Amino acid sequence: MRKATNKLHVKPPWFNPELSCLLYKKGQFIFSENNRVEGLFWICKGKVLISKTGGLKREQIIRFVNEGNFIGCHFLLHSTTYSVSAKTLEDSHICFIDGYTFFKFQEHLTGFSMAIMYQLTADIKDVELNITKMAQKSVRERTAEVLLSLETFYGMKEDGNTINMSLKRNEIANTVGSATESVSRVLSDFKEKKWIDIDAKEIKILNRKQLSDLAHSSM
């Protein structure tokens, strides 16, 4: 994963002992989507790009990170896998802080701090994914997806299909990021296709699979 070249030692402002940096060539990946998370990185010198590729139409560049910042804090998410990739935009010095070292210096972390960190990283993961969806999915696709996630979020009525929510069309539109009329049209279309049923304000899911296929069709 990481290839050592020109190991050099630095002492970042937030850390007492010295850490060793590795030199990454321009364009080299620091970590890639689905890699197993083993620690976190600190950009000592250079510039990094965070992006998401995973099966979408095109690569989505999520943000640019300058030196002095951490990347890959997903690490805190209990060592699962990365949901994004990071690569250098120029030759860079990157410190790696492995999980063991991290936790050794976090011994005093209370359950409270841990809970907050855990959530912050989960939030970032969530919001980063959202950027990609917004940028790359159509209103139809996003609407299908929002319906399914609202079902999870709100839960269902006793019938097991009617979403227990009370969002207005314009609130759905504000979630999807479209005009209210577009949501109306898309929902009418879903209804016509018998994927959902609309009774007054209530939305009932009739064909979860079709909605899900549409929602994930460009991923």
Add this chain to the structure above:
Amino acid sequence: MRKATNKLHVKPPWFNPELSCLLYKKGQFIFSENNRVEGLFWICKGKVLISKTGGLKREQIIRFVNEGNFIGCHFLLHSTTYSVSAKTLEDSHICFIDGYTFFKFQEHLTGFSMAIMYQLTADIKDVELNITKMAQKSVRERTAEVLLSLETFYGMKEDGNTINMSLKRNEIANTVGSATESVSRVLSDFKEKKWIDIDAKEIKILNRKQLSDLAHSSM
């Protein structure tokens, strides 16, 4: 800001002493954009919606948060102001943890942990803003904005106007979330308007104000 009703006490899993929750009615704001940050909140019971209004075309719903989660961790960002609003989707019990209490239970936090938390919150703020931009700005507007932020990120050549970057058109497109051809067209148009100059790969900013006006026209 917060109106007390039915104060009740809970002991969240991550906290030893008891905390007091307040009852918020459905649709009530927990905090609003530009409010001064004085602590953070924990959803003991209920559901919350995070959105961003600030001068954009329409309200952008950023995410839905269920009970058991923190909201308003922007607090950690050195007590500035909220960049989003939070309101209840149903009657909810919300705990408030003020800054003093927070820090009292964080005494042991090292500079390292603090640095990470600081950055995580900054990242969230950044990415949340990005969702709103993606959802509500046109390709033209987003391109103008990306040019200006790349200028900040990369810095400029000696002339003080040429962006010191090496992104290809398709990388700009992947940032903006559009087709490569669209970026080409927009850049050609900016060039024709004499807002920028394109010399080989180099982009020179000629009229920062016009670009900025366009970039922020829907905000």
Add this chain to the structure above:
DNA sequence: TTTAAAACATGATAAAAATCATGTTTATTG
């Protein structure tokens, strides 16, 4: 340096979505 490939620009067309307009249904309130 010549050649091939990649990156870029631009026209034509199609598709997606916003906007405008209007009628209908559903809620709210006096």
Add this chain to the structure above:
DNA sequence: CAATAAACATGATTTTTATCATGTTTTAAA
């Protein structure tokens, strides 16, 4: 309950943007 307002649906039109096609320029490689 009637009156009014808000929410919703839907048609027509326009705008924005993607896609397809093709020519040009730049870059990299033989």
